Amino acid sequence: MLSDGEIIYRSALFPRMVTSGVIAPERAISDFTRETDADGNQIFTISVGRGNLLPTMGEVHDYGCRVAAAANDDRAKKKGAPLARPDETVHYLGSFKLLVSDVLAAPRQLVELSVVHFPMPGLDEHCNIVLQRNNIEAKKSEVSAERTSILAHLRLSLDDPQPHICACDSDLIELFQDIKLTIAKPAA
Ligand SMILES: [Zn+2]
Numbered sequence: 001m002l003s004d005g006e007i008i009y010r011s012a013l014f015p016r017m018v019t020s021g022v023i024a025p026e027r028a029i030s031d032f033t034r035e036t037d038a039d040g041n042q043i044f045t046i047s048v049g050r051g052n053l054l055p056t057m058g059e060v061h062d063y064g065c066r067v068a069a070a071a072n073d074d075r076a077k078k079k080g081a082p083l084a085r086p087d088e089t090v091h092y093l094g095s096f097k098l099l100v101s102d103v104l105a106a107p108r109q110l111v112e113l114s115v116v117h118f119p120m121p122g123l124d125e126h127c128n129i130v131l132q133r134n135n136i137e138a139k140k141s142e143v144s145a146e147r148t149s150i151l152a153h154l155r156l157s158l159d160d161p162q163p164h165i166c167a168c169d170s171d172l173i174e175l176f177q178d179i180k181l182t183i184a185k186p187a188a
Contacts, residue, residue: 002115004101007051008127010158011064012181013071014091023181025155028096032131032147044147045128046154048098050117053125057095061164063125064092068166070122086172094163094181102157103129106150110138113150129154156184 002008010028017027032044049063071090076083083089100115112132120126131150133143161181165173 002050002100002117002127004104006100006115008048008098008100008103008115008129009051009054009060009063009095010046010048010098011067011092012094012096012161012163013064013068014086014093014176014179016090018093018179021179023093023161023179025158025182025184028158028181029151029154031151032129041132044131048115048127048129049095049123049125050127051097057162060095060162061092061166063123064095064164065166065168066122067126068092069168070120086175091169091172091176092164092166093176093179094161096158096181096183097160097162098154098157099159103154106153108146108150110134110136110143110146111150158183159185 012023012028017023017030019027029046032046035043035045037043049060049067054060054063068090072083075088075090079088103115104113106113110133112134114130116128116130118126118128131147161183163179163181165176169176
C-alpha cells in the first residue's frame, strides 16, 4: 500500500483518451476497471505508475511508453498479426500527476479506497487505485452514485499535465503534436 506522501502518475493514451484533439480529465479518468483480486473479491481499479520508482520526468515518460507497448503486445497477440499503425495501436502522449493524499481524501462511506503497488511484466512501477465495497448495507444505486463522485474527485486531483511524444512515435508527430492535456484546476 502506498503512503500518503507519495506521488503517482496517470498515463495519457491515444486514441482512447482523446476527444476533439484534447485529453481532458473526464477521459484521462473515465471509469474504474472491474477486476477480481488474488482472493477472488471483486475490485475496481485505475492503473497508475509509482512516483518513488520514477524520480525524473524522463523515467515517467519511459514508463508511459512501456504501458503503451504492453497494450500493443496484448492487442497483437489477440489479433494474431501485427497491428496497423496508428489505426489499431495505442500511443503514450504524456502524464498527469496525482498525490496519493488527494486520492485518499475522496469522501466515501460505502467503499474502501487505496493505492496498491501491483507490478506487471515489464512494468515494475505499476500501481492500482483500488476501490472495494465495504460491509455497510446500501442500494446498488447508492454505491454507484458514490463511485461517480469519487471519479469526479479523482479528475479534480489530476495535476501538472506533461505532454510528450515518444521517440518511438517520431513518425506520428504530425498526428500527435497538437493534442493537448488539460486539467480542471487553474495553474498554481
Ligand atoms: Zn513510446
